[in-house]
Amino acid sequence: MAKYQELADTVFRGDAAKCRELSLKLVDGGAGPIEILNEGLYVGMAFVGDKFKSGEMFIPEVLRAANAMHESMDVLRPLLTETEEISKGTVVFGTVQGDLHDIGKNLVCMMLEGGGFNVVDIGVDIPAEKFVEEVKKNKAKVLGISTLLTMTMPSIDDVVKAVRADNVAKDVKIMIGGAPVTRQYADLIGVDGYAPDATGAVDVTNELCK
Ligand code: B12
Structure with a gap:
């Protein structure tokens, strides 16, 4: 909708202060938080995802856009009532034991938040x-599950086995990624999804949550 387009554009440009200002203005004008999320913030972040995928946007710009989106989320959060379901589902996300790389993980987490998921980043x-x-x-x-080191790839399998062995956790959908991880490896260890990058991760998560 046109009245949310300016907010979507502002997320895309990564202007956090303007995002806050526009969100407050929309709220004052009577717009609901869910509408603002769906028609403004998520539209802006989806556009960011497309541009990142096509190589027209780079990591620092994506991080700036995600930060701008967070600024608006701070305005909206207190307005959401407990009954309003804003999230498409919770994604728990972490890097395996022995691996300290987190830039890619953080990026994927931000894109997932921008895609409407509740993300619990466990580090x-x-x-x-x-x-x-x-x-x-x-x-x-x-x-x-993320890893950047070939040496720690077997730890992904350890996590998968531990999750599948637990009576309560076993049905969670598992998605893996990180530079050395391939689709073949994902198939080999029998997980539900794999993506090579952050935008792919959002697509896969959407599929897994259908
Ligand atoms: C930055 C970096 C570091 C930083 C990490 C800082 C941080 N806070 O993350 C520091 C300096 C600490 C570091 C340390 C080491 N590093 Co290092 N590091 C890198 C480097 C240069 C960039 C990684 C990065 O951030 N890329 C940018 C992000 C955005 O990309 P990404 O992580 O691949 O994530 C994307 C995708 O993979 C995917 N993705 C990632 N996770 C997930 C998860 C899911 C579920 C999905 C769907 C998708 C997904 O989406 C992301 C966004 O598009 C890479 C080289 C490279 N060019 O990749 C080496 C590299 C990963 N490091 C390497 C090594 C060897 C090390 C060290 C062992 C070095 C040493 N001898 O001490 C240590 C290990 C420390 C440890 N225990 O973890 C090797 C790994 C080789 C291998 N295949 O095993 C690399 C490839 C460098 C090289 N060519 O040798 N490193």
Whole structure:
């Protein structure tokens, strides 16, 4: 809708202060928080995802856009009532034990938030049991596992086995990624999804949550 287009454009440009100002203006004008999210913020972030995918936007710009979106979310959050379901589902996301790389993970988490998911980022160097515990605690629909090191790739399999062995956590959908990870590896260890990048991760998560 036209009245949300300016907000979507502002997210795209990564102007956090303007995002806050426009969100407050829309709220004052009677717009609902869900509409603002769906028609403004998510539209802007989807555009960011497209441009990142096509190589017309780079990591710092994506991070700036995500930050601008967060600024608006701060305005909207207190207005959302408990009954309003703003999230498409919870995604628990972490980097495996032994691996400290988090730039890619952070980027994927931000794009997932921009795509309408509630993201619980559990950090780096995470042991398998902690993944299981967080999936259960957060009633996650999807578990995202990242690694950048060839050496720690087997740890992904350890997490998958631990999750599948747990009576409560076992049905969560598992998506994996990170530079050394391939679709073949994902097929080999029997996970539900794989994506090579952050925009792909949003598409896969949407599929897994259908
Ligand atoms: C930055 C960096 C570091 C930083 C990390 C800082 C941080 N906070 O993350 C520091 C300096 C700490 C570091 C340390 C090391 N690093 Co390092 N590092 C890199 C570097 C240069 C960039 C990684 C990065 O951030 N890329 C940008 C992000 C956006 O891309 P990305 O992580 O691939 O993520 C994207 C996708 O993979 C995908 N994705 C990622 N996770 C997930 C998860 C899911 C579920 C999905 C769907 C998608 C997905 O989406 C992301 C966004 O599009 C890479 C080289 C490279 N060019 O990749 C080496 C690299 C990863 N590092 C490497 C190594 C060897 C190390 C060290 C072992 C070095 C050492 N001898 O100490 C240590 C390991 C420390 C540890 N225990 O983890 C090697 C790994 C080789 C290998 N295949 O095993 C690389 C490839 C460099 C090289 N060519 O040798 N590193």
